[in-house]
Amino acid sequence: MKNNLGNMLKKELRDMFRDKKSLAMMLVIPIFIPLLVIGMSTLFEMQMTQDPSEYNLIGFDYELSEVENNIIQELNINPIIGTEEELKQKFDNNEIYLYVLKDDNNYTINGDDSEATTYASMLVESYFNSYKNYLQNEYLTDKNINSDEVINIINLKENIVKQDSYFANYIINYAFLFIIMAITVSATYPATDTTAGEKERGTLETLLTFPIRSKDIIIGKFLSVSISSIITGLISLILTIVSLLLANNMFTIYEGSNLMLPVTSLIFAIVVIVAYSFLISGLCIAIASNSKTFKEAQSALTPLTFISFFPGMIAFMINIQTTNILALIPFINFTLIFTDITNGNIDYLNIFLMLLSTIVIIVVVLSIIIKQYKSEKVLFNS
Numbered sequence: 001m002k003n004n005l006g007n008m009l010k011k012e013l014r015d016m017f018r019d020k021k022s023l024a025m026m027l028v029i030p031i032f033i034p035l036l037v038i039g040m041s042t043l044f045e046m047q048m049t050q051d052p053s054e055y056n057l058i059g060f061d062y063e064l065s066e067v068e069n070n071i072i073q074e075l076n077i078n079p080i081i082g083t084e085e086e087l088k089q090k091f092d093n094n095e096i097y098l099y100v101l102k103d104d105n106n107y108t109i110n111g112d113d114s115e116a117t118t119y120a121s122m123l124v125e126s127y128f129n130s131y132k133n134y135l136q137n138e139y140l141t142d143k144n145i146n147s148d149e150v151i152n153i154i155n156l157k158e159n160i161v162k163q164d165s166y167f168a169n170y171i172i173n174y175a176f177l178f179i180i181m182a183i184t185v186s187a188t189y190p191a192t193d194t195t196a197g198e199k200e201r202g203t204l205e206t207l208l209t210f211p212i213r214s215k216d217i218i219i220g221k222f223l224s225v226s227i228s229s230i231i232t233g234l235i236s237l238i239l240t241i242v243s244l245l246l247a248n249n250m251f252t253i254y255e256g257s258n259l260m261l262p263v264t265s266l267i268f269a270i271v272v273i274v275a276y277s278f279l280i281s282g283l284c285i286a287i288a289s290n291s292k293t294f295k296e297a298q299s300a301l302t303p304l305t306f307i308s309f310f311p312g313m314i315a316f317m318i319n320i321q322t323t324n325i326l327a328l329i330p331f332i333n334f335t336l337i338f339t340d341i342t343n344g345n346i347d348y349l350n351i352f353l354m355l356l357s358t359i360v361i362i363v364v365v366l367s368i369i370i371k372q373y374k375s376e377k378v379l380f381n382s
Contacts, residue, residue: 004212008220016190016224025189026228029182030236034243036178037171041247041254044167055119059087059099071130075123100124168257169342172244173316176338177309179236179273184280184308186232188301191225191284196297214373218366222285229277237273241266265341268351272341275358276334280308282362289369307331327353330361 016022059080064072072079080087080096087099091110097120098111109124111117140147244259261269284301291297312335320326322336327350337354340347 005216005220008212008216009223012194012220012224013227015194016228019190019193022190022193022228025186026232027235029185030179030232030239033175033178033182033236033239034246037175037240037243037247038250040171040174041167041251044171044253045251055097055116056123057096058120058124059090059096060102061087061099062102067134068131071127071134075127075130077123077127098124167253168259171247172259172261172342173335173339175240175244176269176342177313177316177335179233179240180276180312180334181305181309182236183229183233183273183277184305187225187229187277187280187284188288188298188305190228191221191281192288192291192294192297192301194221194225195285195288196291197294200293214370218285218370218373222282222366225281225285226278229281230274233273233277234270237266237269261342262344264346265344268341268346269338271351272334272338272354275355278362279330279358280304282365286365286369289372311335322347322350324350324353327351328357330357333357 056076056078057080058077059082061082061084063081064079069079080090080099082090084099084101087096087101088110090096091099097116098109101108101110107128109121111121137147241260248254248257248259283304287300287304288297291300308331311332314320315332315335316339320332320336322333322340326336327333333350333354337347337350340350
């Protein structure tokens with residue numbers, strides 16, 4: 001009887017590693033993480049290093065002075081001169097990205113909210129700031145006033161502590177969210193197969209006739225699914241580290257940033273991954289156990305994939321800060337604590353509360369399933 005749990009675990013692991021679909025879920029899904037990291041980094045790089053020729057065609061309905069032309073050349077603006085009607089027509093035909101109308105000393109920048117117009121607008125604002133500074137200096141000089149004493153009436157110095165870039169934090173945390181999704185997807189198939197799948201094949205009823213305690217059966221199934229999830233999580237973490245190292249060397253947006261996490265942060269990241277793997281495995285088994293067929297279990301587990309991903313994503317996007325209360329709330333706590341870890345803020349109390357919450361939920365869930373197996377409700381769903 002003492003070896004029943006060990007034998008049960010061996011049986012479940014053997015079945016799982018023989019199943020090609022389980023192996024695919026476990027090993028193939030993490031491969032998408034490097035694609036995510038490199039793909040998003042490429043997108044960020046393209047946004048930050050736009051070629052000026054893609055947005056520097058600017059229309060003006062007036063003749064530019066020599067000074068204005070000099071400023072425009074410095075900013076690499078390609079001016080198009082024409083009437084208001086001509087410029088509007090060119091803008092509608094995508095021949096220019098925006099156009100400027102002048103009425104005495106009043107200037108109006110015309111465009112839309114497209115990406116090219118946004119970049120062009122920033123370029124034109126730089127032009128007008130430079131031109132305005134020139135005119136102010138000229139006016140004060142004509143009045144025999146020292147322009148430096150008026151314009152530079154205060155001196156501003158910056159003492160900014162260098163932090164990792166926004167893009168670095170963004171890509172690291174999104175990679176972790178994808179790890180969470182990979183673990184969830186990896187847990188759903190073996191959890192479904194070992195419960196609803198066995199029920200549909202009729203092997204579960206045979207298993208319950210053996211002199212094995214329901215507790216050993218459930219814990220054996222739970223541990224096998226958890227091991228599958230942990231393997232997926234660790235492979236995903238390794239591929240994330242490799243892809244972050246590659247991205248750090250490939251893209252200029254990460255220049256001056258270090259995407260590699262310190263050893264301490266990596267250790268706690270593994271703790272978070274293992275804790276989440278146990279939690280999601282228990283929940284998957286609980287849901288699948290109450291399904292009559294494999295297909296029904298898959299349908300029932302689909303919402304869990306979204307529930308596991310979106311709370312953390314929303315918390316990251318709106319920058320929710322970790323509190324002791326939030327550290328107890330499943331799903332959102334894993335993302336918040338991981339974000340703190342990557343920022344170097346390791347709060348041992350919050351990590352303890354996260355582990356405590358996870359353990360309590362797992363114990364409650366497994367207790368309920370064990371009772372169902374003892375009463376054979378798991379077979380008949382009565």
